[in-house]
Amino acid sequence: MKKPTIFITRKIPTKLLEPYSDLFDFKMWKKEDEPVPREVLEDEVKQVDGLLCVLSDQVDQSLLNQSNQLKIVANMAVGFDNIDIDYAKKMGVVVTNTPDVLSESTADLGFALMMATARRLNEAAQYIKNGQWKNWAPFLLAGTDIHHKTLGIVGMGRIGEAIARRAKGFGMNVLYHNRNRKREAEVKLQASYVQMEELLSQSDFVISVVPFTKETNKLFNKEAFEKMKESAVFVNISRGAVVDENALYYALKSGEIKAAGLDVFEQEPIKSDHPLLELENVVCLPHIGSATVQTRTEMIELCLKNIATVLEEKAPLTPVN
Structure with a gap:
């Protein structure tokens, strides 16, 4: 049986993905400090089950319409004004964020x-x-x-x-x-x-x-x-x-x-x-409010836990919608 595919919009340490390597196939944008181009994101979202994104990625109605099997958008932030929450809910896509840890x-x-x-x-x-x-x-x-x-x-x-x-x-x-x-x-x-x-x-x-x-x-x-x-x-x-x-x-x-x-x-x-x-x-300052190694690691880990629970058809830990 084919494993669900997750696309990550920034380069993150691969060691954080190891606990989930048996569950998912991961695809990741190659750069940490440059945003994934919109056309790449639109292409990737067509074929993934989960999306781990950051605040500067616009997950709007247009992008969501490109998706065929997307089930969860895990936003690596407390805020979620970069995501069309209502439209995601209409499409049955769960949106999560990362409160508390930061x-x-x-x-x-x-x-x-x-x-x-x-x-x-x-x-x-x-x-x-x-x-x-x-x-x-x-x-x-x-x-x-x-x-x-x-x-x-x-x-x-x-x-x-x-x-x-x-x-x-x-x-x-x-x-x-x-x-x-x-x-x-x-x-x-x-x-x-x-x-x-x-x-x-x-x-x-x-x-x-x-x-x-x-x-x-x-x-x-x-x-x-x-x-x-x-x-x-x-x-x-x-x-x-x-x-x-x-x-x-x-x-x-x-x-x-x-x-x-x-x-x-x-x-x-x-x-x-x-x-x-x-x-x-x-x-x-360049938007570094949560920028400590410990906190950013915990934010990524929370995103991955949310993705895992949703794709296992369980309730997400920190749902927005």
């Missing part, structure tokens, strides 16, 4: 980005590399304190809660806004639920951890940045499209807010001439 690592990165931005670490490192450090001065590269300041978390999911736990170690006052109030988190984390306007106006740091939806599209726009303190630091580790980047650029350039730390962008990868890269008060 929450702590992403929270680490979010907090590190907040600290690097507030304390101007990129600028300071470049200052030395440029040979500019000649003398000590009282306010040389002086940044912003983090301890005992107010942190506003927009989106109190698993990652938001993990960030709140870290904030308490710095003696921070934690505010949050979420679609649904989470009273258990308020007790556990000593976090205060507030409306969005109050969060923006009261927070010294605002961090976005919301999923991308119609409601959160351009959530951080001109009006939102106008409500923030001039001393505020904005951090985005959620999705690039929740921010109006033109409005953010203006807010940073004009001094409407102090600084920004960004791990995600509207269009990824961003080009080297992106306006935000011109600004010294911005720290930009």
